[in-house]
Amino acid sequence: MEQFNFEKLEVYQKTLNFVDLVYEITKSFPREELYGLTSQFRRASISIALNIAEGSGGSKKEFSRYLIIASNSLKECLVCITIAKRQKYIDSDTEKDLRYFLTEISKMISGLRKYLRQ
Template sequence: MEMEKFNFEELKVYQKSLTLIDKIYAQTREFPKEEVYGLTSQFRRAAISISLNIAEGSGSSNPEFRRYLQISLNSVKECVVCIEIAKRQNYIHSEEYEIYRKDLAELSKMITSLMKYLSRK
């Protein structure tokens, strides 16, 4: 039997946001234990918020979906701060930092493009 799919699951931006969550969970498992309620929790929640808001806003009116996408975009910015802190605290290496920056920039562009597309409809 084929599993029922929701429309938002087809969005590339949603799929990319899930990939980011996977990376962040793997990365934060390596953070110091004293960060479990600090940076680890905040980083994970910010990443999850990106996907949740894409999903929650989809299927709504275009203005409403754009509002949720703006919240997702704000969560991307939160993740940028989290990786900056992680780098400054030597929790991640420069190479990982650069990969995260690239991934987050790409996700930001995808969200912004979707917002612009919805504005034209």
Template sequence: MEKPKFKFEDLKVYQKALDFVDYVYVTTNKFPKEEVYGLSSQYKRTSMSIPLNIAEGAGDTDAQFNRYLQMAWDSVKECVVCSSIAKRQGFIRPEEDNEARVKLSEMAKMITSLKKYLRKNN
């Protein structure tokens, strides 16, 4: 039997968001154990919020999808802060912070482009 597939799973920004969640899990596994319920948990939650909001809004009206994309974009900004804090606290190297920022910047651009496309079609 073929695995059921949802339309939002074909969105490139959704796939990038899932990849970023994987990146965050690998990165936060190196954080100190006392951060399990602190920055590590927050970084994971906010990174997961990106694909969750994309999935939740997809398939709804364009206006609703745009609203969920805005929430995903807000989570991208929150991830930037989490990465900055992790770098400042010495949990990650500057190169890792930069890698996260590159990934987040790409997602932010994709989300913004999708939002503009949806607004244009209304």
């Protein structure tokens, strides 16, 4: 099966893995959070992948702009993680795992932005 260029990016693949993890974890969130934190966390995680994909087809400058938007969605995910932990929807180990995942994605996005500036 043919792939688009963005599908070959390691950061894109890692982001999809993060989305899978977010979906799995949010399944255990309280039902009353379905249209609140659960929805927001899922949408923010998806937004990271969507912006990487959408920006990849344009110019270097345009791609860099989309990577900034992806980084902003990543920060949104961090806030969702913090809220989930404070509300006791996730434990410390899960929080640590999610934050580590996002740290890696953030470094990859930063590296890609530096590459694009060259």
